[in-house]
Amino acid sequence: MKTIILKNGFIGGIIVSIFMGLSVYFHSQNLDNEALSYILGFSGMFIAFIFTFIGMKQYRDNVNNGSITFGKAFTIGFSIAFLISTIYVLVWLFELHNFYPDFMEKYAASEITKLQSSELSATEIATKTAEMNQITESYKNPLYVIGMTYSEILPIGLFFSLIFALVIKKKEAN
Secondary structure (H helix, E strand, O other), rough: OHHHHHHHHHHHHHHHHHHHHHHHHHHHOOOOOOOOHHHHHHHHHHHHHHHHHHHHHHHHHHHOOOOOHHHHHHHHHHHHHHHHHHHHHHHHHHHHOOOOOHHHHHHHHHHHHHHHOOOOOOHHHHHHHHHHHHHHHHOHHHHHHHHHHHHHHHHEEEEHHHHHHHHHOOOOOO
16 A cells, blocks of 8 residues: 555655646746646646556555445545645755745745735735735744645645545445
8 A cells, every 4th residue: 555655645745746837937037827737736736646546456456355435545545645745845945945946035026016906095005915914924934834835735635535435435345
């Protein structure tokens, strides 16, 4: 089981990291157009989390004689999703520190510029600007970055693990 989790987790982690790298690169080149960045980022996550299903299926078919319970399937899928997410977080920390140390400052400045040209009231703009400044300050704490980055990806992995475990569960043939 460990081999299945590690193999599929690392493959998914590599895939999501490549897509994230491209996503961040394109976003840093054009802060005003987030669409491509989001499409790349979420596509990478969805493709990577297919490996939760592959791992469940490999365990069911190759290790457990064609049967698997929901609980076992979910455990395998979530373990793979957690490994994928951890690789994603570690790669983001590496990218952030080495290639985009001013990422949050630039992102916040871009968002504040968008706010100022919006139709929001001065009070709403001031409130949202203060929130962005607080997030920028919080982003200087690596634990905050780790938590925020996990919150981007791990819930999606949890969702995929639940759905795939429901789909793949199969009782033993009598």
